[in-house]
Amino acid sequence: MPPLDILAIAAHRDDAEQTCGGTLLKMAERGHRTAILDLTRGEMGTRGAVEERAREADEAARILTVSWRRALDIPDGHVENSYNNRIKVARVIRELRSRVLILPYWQARHPDHAAASALGYEAAFLAGLAKLGETAATAGIVTSDIEALRRLPPHRPYKIVYASLYADVRPTFVVDISEQFEARFAALMAYRSQYQDQQEGSSVFPRQAEIRERVAAMASFYGLLAGVRYAEPFVQKEVGLVDDLVAIPVQSI
Numbered sequence: 001m002p003p004l005d006i007l008a009i010a011a012h013r014d015d016a017e018q019t020c021g022g023t024l025l026k027m028a029e030r031g032h033r034t035a036i037l038d039l040t041r042g043e044m045g046t047r048g049a050v051e052e053r054a055r056e057a058d059e060a061a062r063i064l065t066v067s068w069r070r071a072l073d074i075p076d077g078h079v080e081n082s083y084n085n086r087i088k089v090a091r092v093i094r095e096l097r098s099r100v101l102i103l104p105y106w107q108a109r110h111p112d113h114a115a116a117s118a119l120g121y122e123a124a125f126l127a128g129l130a131k132l133g134e135t136a137a138t139a140g141i142v143t144s145d146i147e148a149l150r151r152l153p154p155h156r157p158y159k160i161v162y163a164s165l166y167a168d169v170r171p172t173f174v175v176d177i178s179e180q181f182e183a184r185f186a187a188l189m190a191y192r193s194q195y196q197d198q199q200e201g202s203s204v205f206p207r208q209a210e211i212r213e214r215v216a217a218m219a220s221f222y223g224l225l226a227g228v229r230y231a232e233p234f235v236q237k238e239v240g241l242v243d244d245l246v247a248i249p250v251q252s253i
């Protein structure tokens with residue numbers, strides 16, 4: 001398989017759609033190959049069986065023209081930054097060899113989101129260690145993962161950015177998704193078991209119209225910060241590097 005350009009790692013199916021789906025679609029439209037790794041399969045969800053959610057995730061990936069999507073078997077509601085889990089994720093990072101890694105923002109209300117952030121970062125670090133396969137072997141890791149790690153050359157993503165939509169933090173930058181907003185919303189609505197208007201669990205799940213209003217309000221808020229209609233927010237830990245002051249976007253006054 002040719003290397004991927006951008007890999008988004010998320011705790012739950014539909015997290016990527018909610019936090020960076022528009023960006024993934026926009027990057028695919030630019031010719032970049034994108035991927036989503038869901039850490040869990042959603043077995044703790046109030047609605048929808050695991051198989052149904054898997055079909056919905058495939059449909060959402062098709063709408064966002066994602067080149068690759070897979071879900072690991074980490075227990076839903078119990079995402080831990082454990083060595084075992086780091087090895088599972090490091091294997092995927094080596095398989096895909098993406099230049100960019102999108103992780104959830106590191107502070108979150110949902111413990112799975114915060115854990116996914118730390119797990120993704122540390123897995124990306126481990127994936128660059130040449131002797132990882134040997135170290136994992138002595139730690140009693142699943143044999144198929146060890147074999148894969150030995151077979152695959154070390155790799156670290158060049159750039160890590162954090163999707164911060166769920167977090168109340170000021171983004172470092174936003175991506176204009178005005179053109180991708182409708183498709184991104186359609187990808188979210190592909191999770192029919194979660195979002196379709198229905199009686200079961202209706203006290204927990206707002207109706208579709210309310211969801212649209214909320215999703216649009218968030219995208220408008222981040223869009224306003226940069227003078228565009230809709231945007232998705234990201235945080236990067238590194239400073240920005242500028243070549244040409246005249247080409248810096250976003251009006252100051």
Ligand SMILES: [Zn+2]
Nearest residue numbers: 011012015110
């Ligand atoms: Zn989630």
